[in-house]
Structure formats: structure tokens, C-alpha cells
Amino acid sequence: MNTLEIYINKNKVKVSSNDTILKAAAKLDIYIPVLCNHPDIFSDPLSSKPLNFIFQGNKKIENKGSKESKGCGLCIVEIEGIDELKPACSTIVKQGMKIKTESNSIKEKRQEILGLIFASHPHACLTCAQQEGCSKTQCSSNVNENERCCDLFGSCELQKLANHIGIPANTPKWTPTNLPVLKDSPLYIRDYNLCIGCRRCVRICEDVRKINALGFVYDENNNIVVGTHFKTLEESGCRFCTACVHVCPTGALKDKKSIRLKKEKDILPCKNACPAKIDIPRYLRLIAQGKKDEALAVIRQKVPFPGVLGRICFHPCEDFCKRQELNTSISICTLKRYAAEDDKGLWKKNIKIKPDTGKKVAVIGSGPAGLTCAFYLGKKGHKVTIFEAQSKLGGMLRYGIPSYRLPRNILDNEINDILEIGGIDIKTNTNFGDDITIESLKDDGFDAIFIALGLKNSKKILFKGNNLDFIISGVNFLKQVNKGENPKLGNEVIIIGGGNVAIDVAMTCIRQNVEKVHIICLENKHEMPANDHELEIAKQEGVIIHNSWGPVEARKNNVFIVQECTKVFDENNKFNPKFNSSNKKEFHADQIILAAGQTSDIDFLDKTDIKISNSLINVNEKDCQTNMENIYAGGDIVTGPLSVISAIAGARKAASAIDLKLGGNGDIEDVLLKQNKSQQDILIEKLSKTKSEIKNFASLKKQENLELDSKTRCSNFNEIVLPLTHEQAKNEALRCLECDIRLSLKNNPSPPEKYEKFTLENINHIPETEGVYQLVNAEKNIIAIKGCSNLKQGLMQEFDDESSAVLFEYEENRMFSQRESELIQQYLQKHGEMPGAGDDDMDDLF
Known part of the structure; x- marks a missing residue:
């Protein structure tokens, strides 16, 4: 050229x-x-x-x-x-x-x-x-x-x-x-009164996205008039990526959530809802392109348990998926499982393992938090020892989740992937508080300790007779079964609780040949915390759900009395159940299993200085460190019972902080799938799958997993939910709106600003008169708007005070107080906060 x-x-x-x-x-x-x-x-x-x-x-x-x-x-x-x-x-x-x-x-x-x-x-x-x-x-x-x-x-x-x-x-x-x-279309509003006929929306849709949902005509005065190909966006083939909204120079196209979405958390609510911040749109796009192994590499950049999460994650991302505005959310979790099936190991090619640092870290507990922390610290070159009370690694993943939901070969394979990086020692059958203590670990030369014990006990439920022999813990029951033991239960079992653990216990009882399995819970059917799909599967297997009942008394003759629960939460949405004692029922129960929440077993920490509140360890939110130097904690022992993905996210944060404390840079990220392309190439790649026509995009239905027949599956612990086929996975991923396209779109250059560099030389040229100055930091955010009687003196004082400003502008104005107020009001109107507040979260002013 x-x-x-x-x-x-x-x-x-x-x-x-x-x-x-x-x-x-x-x-x-x-x-x-x-x-x-x-x-x-x-x-x-x-x-x-x-x-x-x-x-x-x-x-x-x-x-x-x-x-x-x-x-x-x-x-x-x-x-x-x-x-x-x-x-x-x-x-x-x-x-x-x-x-x-x-x-x-x-x-x-x-x-x-x-x-x-x-x-x-x-x-x-x-x-x-x-x-x-x-x-x-x-x-x-x-x-x-x-x-x-x-x-x-x-x-x-x-x-x-x-x-x-x-x-x-x-x-x-x-x-x-x-x-x-x-205003009735999904995601954005079209106001044709504000359209100026620039046709940027038409061209981004036609020439870049290759969709042609929008077009234009000339009226009798030769003015441009923009509209859709057909009466609705859906009929016109719109993909609802909202790239047109991004490029619109006026308010003719506006996001519904706010006037113009700018921050990633608003543009990609699915990724923002994921505690580990997995790049969801990118891995869905790769699946749609048939690049399954590459999709797995993107997922593994943030989590070491893709196959586990693809089966048991609560998938908060799906609750925020914008596709719901059209019909139903993308099966993000199921597609994660698909990507992890038949792992070819592509992601391992770019993994980086640092040389030995000579530092030692003890990880107590081998659940998702403990294993995640060990994985990232091992990669950073630190010598990690995992201490586990049971005979095998996995924590509640192994001992708390039935294998019909999480097959053990999947868990074992992903644990082996973690151990393969080297530098990780394992000590099983080791109890914290008995075999090891904080002090003994310090004496053994460990530079940092990460406590990830999880919640090992079922919560005690208060009712008369709750200590009788036929009342057992749901957590202990699942642990027994998952260890291969065969606890005898009798013909009729009652489970108390309405969450996922209660469902797991109930379905495990079915597989232990219990004839009648009842779940009794305080919540009505709309309030039950259990996953809707898991609840439906349990019902298919014959589990009987009794909503809005609470325990009163268990008797030695195996009679269990419950009373009607009229309200679970008070007006402040706090747990405060109310009962109708005049309405009671009696059940026969060979076994009562408590599965209404979990709690920790950390009495041995009373002998340490670690601060505890409500049976949970207190940590600094920024680095997961306890009040004791170099002692960190994460997972359910800190947060209470949340989710596996939350435990992983917390462990990542802790690993980064520990690495920084031990002399590293705190960067635990690996780029497992490189993107050596220009911004324009990335944009084109993002749009590549849309070049082929997808008919009836807005009404594309969710691809459903097949499941084992309820009559045959109850006799074994085989995995119930079957994987998506290649064709199903591709079709499901193609339903994605590709909201991340907007993050690759630039903005038109703005007119030149009047800012000058904040240097002593430039300040010396400023007049000594009344006026208002504005200071701008390196991120190009306004950090101060101040009026003063002497501009030069005011700016000189800022300079002497070592302001973080790198640019400034000023205007002479005798009514400087009024002008300062006007500019601050303008700033508040635009940003919703005072100048200098929340610098990291403010929009780029340029």
C-alpha cells in the first residue's frame, strides 16, 4: 500500500x-x-x-x-x-x-x-x-x-x-x-421525534451486523426517515444486541434500564452476576462457532471446576440474562458443562507455573474454596499443603452432593487437574483442632494459612423431642451415603427443610428404597428456596411436598406433629415465622432428617484469637484476611451457605491477597486463550456468526437437556441430567444476544476540550482573578470543581497539596460561587455523585 x-x-x-x-x-x-x-x-x-x-x-x-x-x-x-x-x-x-x-x-x-x-x-x-x-x-x-x-x-x-x-x-x-x-419492544425505546436521519443505526445493523432489521426511505421533501423492515423488531429480525443504541448520537434510541448504558456491569449483567466474572458471551460465541475447546479455555481462565459448576452451579447469571426480555434466558450453566465434556486439554498449553518462591501456605479444607486457593497459589510458585479431615479431597462436593447430580469421575478429574500443576502436598485424615492447630502450623514454617472448612453440620431445629434417636442430621446422612455406607431408614421418612439440601436428602432416600418420602417446610410453594427444576425432579420421583407446615413435637412412638405456618417472613423480610396452633397434623416417621440449613463446627477456634460472629469467621472483605496476621479464610465458613461459585470467587480473592503478601504481584490470571488481534478484528470476530441468517431469532426456544426416566433412575445414582448434543449446544449458544458487542464499539471523537496540563508552568500563566477551576485525574475523571477569589492562588495551593490532577481548566467569573454551584449541579445531574467520589466507577468524560 x-x-x-x-x-x-x-x-x-x-x-x-x-x-x-x-x-x-x-x-x-x-x-x-x-x-x-x-x-x-x-x-x-x-x-x-x-x-x-x-x-x-x-x-x-x-x-x-x-x-x-x-x-x-x-x-x-x-x-x-x-x-x-x-x-x-x-x-x-x-x-x-x-x-x-x-x-x-x-x-x-x-x-x-x-x-x-x-x-x-x-x-x-x-x-x-x-x-x-x-x-x-x-x-x-x-x-x-x-x-x-x-x-x-x-x-x-x-x-x-x-x-x-x-x-x-x-x-x-x-x-x-x-x-x-x-416503548413496548424489549430492551430499548425508539423515539422517532428525536431521529436526525444520520443512519448510523441502519448501517451498524446492515453493514456490520449483517442483520438488516432497520432501514430508511426519503420523504417527499427528500428528508431521511428511519424505521424497521416490518412492523415489529421481532418480525424484522432484530438480534437485540443494542449496537444501534450505542451508535445513536441522540435520544432517538435509548436503553430501557437507563438512558445510555456505559458500564460493563450494566451492558453485561450476566457476567456481572457471576461471582467469578467468567466471560460468558465470549465462551457462548465460541460454542456457537463450534470451538468447544476454546470455550473451555475461556471458562478456565476464571475457575478450575467447569464440569462441576456446569452441573451444580446456582447460575445467578441466568437470572440476569437479557434474553429473558424476549422469552427465556440462555442455558449458560448447561453450556459450561458442555464445554467441559471430553476436555482435550487445550487450556493447559498456555498455563503458566512460576518457579518455587520458597514460601509455604497451609490450606485447611479441600472443598471448592480450599482447592481453588491451592490451585492459584501453586501456580504462583508457593509450596501448598492441603489438610483434609476425610480420606479423600473434595469436601462437600464429594460428601455433601449426591453423585446423581455430580458424578465422582467429573470431580476426580478436575481435582487431578489442580494437583497436576505440582507444588501441592496432600494430608488427608487430618483434623483441624486435633491433629493440627494455628500455632503448630506456624511452628512448621507456614508463611500463610487459608481456612476453608465449610459448614459441616445441619442446623439444630427447635421442637419438642428433637434429640430422639430417630432424628438425624441431613448433612451426616448424605456424608454416610456418599462414603458408600448404607444407613437404614425404615419405610417412611420425613425431611424438614425447603432448600436444595432437603431435596438432595429426599431423592437420596428414594434411592435407599424408602417407600414414602415427605418434605415438610415452613415456606409456601412460591417461597421455597429449592431450585425449581430440582423440586420438579423430586416430585417426579414420588417425593411428597408439604408446604407451610412447621414442627411441633416428635414422640418416641415415631409420631411427628406439625402445625400450620401462616407467615415465614415479617414486613422487613426477616425470618420470623408465625403459626396457627389450632391447625395441626400427625405423621408417622421411621426417620426424621433435619435439612433446614447448615452451620459450622469451629469450637476449637475459641482457643485462638480469630474473631467469630454467628459461628462464621470474620475477614476483611478486600483481602479475606482475618484479624490475625497472615491467617485468611474463605468459602461458607465466612459467608454462610451461599454457592460453589461464590466460594470459588472468594478463594480467588484470597489467593491473590496471599500471593501479594508473600512477595508476588497478586496477579493470578492466566490468558488461556490468547486474542492477538486488533480491536476491529475482535469486533468482526464477535459478529462472524451472525453472517448466516438465523430465522425467527426472537422466538428461538431454549434447548432442553434430556433426563433419565423417573421410573428407572430411582434405583441407582446414575447422573439424571444428560448432556446437550453438539447440535443442541450450538443452537442454544446462537440464542445469545451478544450484548458484549457494545464493549467493542468505540465512540465518535468529542470536540476538543479546554483542558491544560496541570503543571507549574501552566499555572503561572493563570490570571489572579475570580473564577472557577476544574481538576481532572489520569483516568480523565473530574475530581474537583472549585470557585475562588484568586484562580492562580487556588490552583497553586492544589499543586502544593500534591493533587492527583493531571489536567485542569478554568473560567473567569466574578460570580464564582454561583458558577461553582451551577457546574456541580450539572456534574451531579450527569454522574449522580460529587466530583471525586468513586473515581473507579465514574464514566470517562471523553
Whole structure:
């Protein structure tokens, strides 16, 4: 590709021979205003063709104008030797070309164009002298509410352009158009009154996403009118990725959750809901592309138990999946299991194991938290010893979960993967408090200790006769069965509890040949904490559920009396059950099994200085360290009974903190699937699967796992839920909306800011007069807005106080207190917090 030399505003720059002036200017960070252009829309704005008709809701609009596309015209520039102004977006550079991007004639023409745009767009707020700091709820100029700017005011791209170019004084007042405002579609709102016809939404959908859900026509005045191919987004084939919302320069397209989603946690609520922050959209995309092993590598970047989690995770991610807005959430958990099936070991190729550091770490407990912490610390080169009270590793994964839910070969394989990294010693049949103590471990030279004991006991439930011989612990019962023992139960068993442990106990009783299995719980059927699917499976196997009953008395003759529970939670949603003692029932019970919650067994910690509250270990939330130096804790012993994925996430945090404390950098991440591509290549990769047509995308149904027949499975502990087929997995992954596309989309450059570098040299040039200054940190967040009677002295004081500012701006204003208040009000309106508050969480102002 040939290179040329051109001059832009007298700056010489080397560019490619096929570059446009706009692209060449971007290389020099020279700002040229645009509306129809966008850095991630690769097609020429002038190449778009109108449709024969489009829809705005139920209204059909036919094409009546020119067949030639036109751009916004704002990017015009002067070229030496050419009389007319030329569009920078479509003019190809030539050798020696001399270009000016700013002049009086350019400004006048841009204002003229902007005036035409605002003739059909609300702009009363943009021409108001009090627009900065406006609350938008009250108007001192008494502008009608439907003529005011939209909720995007303050962070609107069109507004920034208007402030930079200037709106002509002769721009006519906007007349309300009463076009459709469509709020019933999933995820986003379309307000055609605010559309300026830039067609960025059309082109991102058509040229980049290859979907063609949107289009445009010309009206009788040759104005661009945008709409959908058919009456609804669903009929038009929309994938609801909301890339169109991201590129819209006005409030014509708005997210429903907030005006414009910017933060990853809002754009990807599935990933944000995952305690381990697994890159869910990426691994779903890889599955859809048939890259199963690569998908597993992405999952394993965050967790060492993909096969385990693919079976038993509570999958909070699915509760926040945006696909629910269309029909049902993606089977994220099941697809994790699919990716982990028949592991070919691709992820192991990029795993990095550090040299021996000479540091020793004791991990007490080998459940999900203990094993996870050991895995990451072992990779970092620390010598880890796992102490486990039972004869095999796994903790509650092995001894608390029936094998029909978690086959032991799956657990064993993933434990072996952890141990394969080396540097991990195992000591089983070792009880903490008896065989080892905190002090003995310190004496043995351990530099850090991680306590992950879990919750080993069932909670004691208070009722008369609760200590009779035929009343046993659900946790102990499951442990006996999982060890291969065969506890005798009798013909009729009652389980007390309404959660997943109660369901596990009940279904295990069925497999122990109990004829009648009853679950008695306080909660009604809508309040039961048990997983709905697990509950349904239990019912299929004959488990009888008795909702809204609580225990009263157990008698030696195996009679069990319960009373009606009228309310479980009080008005503050706290557990505070109420009973109707006049309504009671009697049951016969050969065995009563308590499965209403779990508790810890940490009496031996009373001999240490470790702080405990409500039978749980207290830790610092940031690093999982207890009040004792170098003693850490994680998992259920800290959080109470949550989930395996929460235990893993907590252990990752602890491993990072321990590594940092032992002289490492605290970085436990491995990039197991590299992405050596440009941002544009990544975007194209993300969109690659959408090039082929997917019919009826919005109504695609969830792929369901097959299950063993309820009549045959009850006699064994074979896994009930069968894996998805390759075709099922691909089809399920294809249902993903690919919400992460928005994270790869850039924003159009904003007009130049007035900020200067926060240096002593620049401060010395500031006048000693009244005014307001703003300070900006390295993340380009405003950290201070202050008015003062002497700008130079105020800024000098900030400099002497070693402010974290790297940029600043100021304005002279005798009414500096009022101006400070206006600017702070404007900032609060935009960010919802004072300048400098929550720097890590604020949006980039540029």
C-alpha cells in the first residue's frame, strides 16, 4: 500500500493512498465534526440505499425521494486549489494535498447545516443560556415540556456538536412532530421525534451486523426517515444486541434500564452476576462457532471446576440474562458443562507455573474454596499443603452432593487437574483442632494459612423431642451415603427443610428404597428456596411436598406433629415465622432428617484469637484476611451457605491477597486463550456468526437437556441430567444476544476540550482573578470543581497539596460561587455523585 504526504492545518502527515481526509485527520488527533460517520461502521455513509418502504410502529412509510444517499455534510473542509468545500469522510487524499479543517467559511456552512438539522429536532435547551446545571424538571424560560431536550441532555453527542459549532440564530423554533414513541419492544425505546436521519443505526445493523432489521426511505421533501423492515423488531429480525443504541448520537434510541448504558456491569449483567466474572458471551460465541475447546479455555481462565459448576452451579447469571426480555434466558450453566465434556486439554498449553518462591501456605479444607486457593497459589510458585479431615479431597462436593447430580469421575478429574500443576502436598485424615492447630502450623514454617472448612453440620431445629434417636442430621446422612455406607431408614421418612439440601436428602432416600418420602417446610410453594427444576425432579420421583407446615413435637412412638405456618417472613423480610396452633397434623416417621440449613463446627477456634460472629469467621472483605496476621479464610465458613461459585470467587480473592503478601504481584490470571488481534478484528470476530441468517431469532426456544426416566433412575445414582448434543449446544449458544458487542464499539471523537496540563508552568500563566477551576485525574475523571477569589492562588495551593490532577481548566467569573454551584449541579445531574467520589466507577468524560 502506497503512502503519501499531505498537510492538515499545516501539519505534515504520512497517510495511506486510500485514506480519506477524515481518517488522515484522526491520525493527527485533529477533530473534524461528523454525525453520519462512526469509527466502527466501515461502510461509506454515501453508499446506503433506501428501501421501498419502512415501518414506524404500525405506520407504513414509502420511499418518495432521491435514490442517491447523502451524508450529514458537517465534515466539510477546505482544500487548497479547490473552490468548493469537500466532505472529509468521502474525499480520498492526494499527494501534497493541503487541507484546512477550520475557517470562517467552514464554520458558517457547518452552522447552516446544523440549523437544518435542528429545524426538525427539539433544541430549546441547547439555545438556553442556563443549560449548564439545568435540572430538566423545571424551566425558567417556560418552554413546553415536549419541546425540551430529552433525558440524554448533558451527555448527548448532538449537544456537544451544537456547543462546538454553534446553532444559527435564525434556526426556527421546533414544531412537535408527534411521531411514534415505541416503548413496548424489549430492551430499548425508539423515539422517532428525536431521529436526525444520520443512519448510523441502519448501517451498524446492515453493514456490520449483517442483520438488516432497520432501514430508511426519503420523504417527499427528500428528508431521511428511519424505521424497521416490518412492523415489529421481532418480525424484522432484530438480534437485540443494542449496537444501534450505542451508535445513536441522540435520544432517538435509548436503553430501557437507563438512558445510555456505559458500564460493563450494566451492558453485561450476566457476567456481572457471576461471582467469578467468567466471560460468558465470549465462551457462548465460541460454542456457537463450534470451538468447544476454546470455550473451555475461556471458562478456565476464571475457575478450575467447569464440569462441576456446569452441573451444580446456582447460575445467578441466568437470572440476569437479557434474553429473558424476549422469552427465556440462555442455558449458560448447561453450556459450561458442555464445554467441559471430553476436555482435550487445550487450556493447559498456555498455563503458566512460576518457579518455587520458597514460601509455604497451609490450606485447611479441600472443598471448592480450599482447592481453588491451592490451585492459584501453586501456580504462583508457593509450596501448598492441603489438610483434609476425610480420606479423600473434595469436601462437600464429594460428601455433601449426591453423585446423581455430580458424578465422582467429573470431580476426580478436575481435582487431578489442580494437583497436576505440582507444588501441592496432600494430608488427608487430618483434623483441624486435633491433629493440627494455628500455632503448630506456624511452628512448621507456614508463611500463610487459608481456612476453608465449610459448614459441616445441619442446623439444630427447635421442637419438642428433637434429640430422639430417630432424628438425624441431613448433612451426616448424605456424608454416610456418599462414603458408600448404607444407613437404614425404615419405610417412611420425613425431611424438614425447603432448600436444595432437603431435596438432595429426599431423592437420596428414594434411592435407599424408602417407600414414602415427605418434605415438610415452613415456606409456601412460591417461597421455597429449592431450585425449581430440582423440586420438579423430586416430585417426579414420588417425593411428597408439604408446604407451610412447621414442627411441633416428635414422640418416641415415631409420631411427628406439625402445625400450620401462616407467615415465614415479617414486613422487613426477616425470618420470623408465625403459626396457627389450632391447625395441626400427625405423621408417622421411621426417620426424621433435619435439612433446614447448615452451620459450622469451629469450637476449637475459641482457643485462638480469630474473631467469630454467628459461628462464621470474620475477614476483611478486600483481602479475606482475618484479624490475625497472615491467617485468611474463605468459602461458607465466612459467608454462610451461599454457592460453589461464590466460594470459588472468594478463594480467588484470597489467593491473590496471599500471593501479594508473600512477595508476588497478586496477579493470578492466566490468558488461556490468547486474542492477538486488533480491536476491529475482535469486533468482526464477535459478529462472524451472525453472517448466516438465523430465522425467527426472537422466538428461538431454549434447548432442553434430556433426563433419565423417573421410573428407572430411582434405583441407582446414575447422573439424571444428560448432556446437550453438539447440535443442541450450538443452537442454544446462537440464542445469545451478544450484548458484549457494545464493549467493542468505540465512540465518535468529542470536540476538543479546554483542558491544560496541570503543571507549574501552566499555572503561572493563570490570571489572579475570580473564577472557577476544574481538576481532572489520569483516568480523565473530574475530581474537583472549585470557585475562588484568586484562580492562580487556588490552583497553586492544589499543586502544593500534591493533587492527583493531571489536567485542569478554568473560567473567569466574578460570580464564582454561583458558577461553582451551577457546574456541580450539572456534574451531579450527569454522574449522580460529587466530583471525586468513586473515581473507579465514574464514566470517562471523553
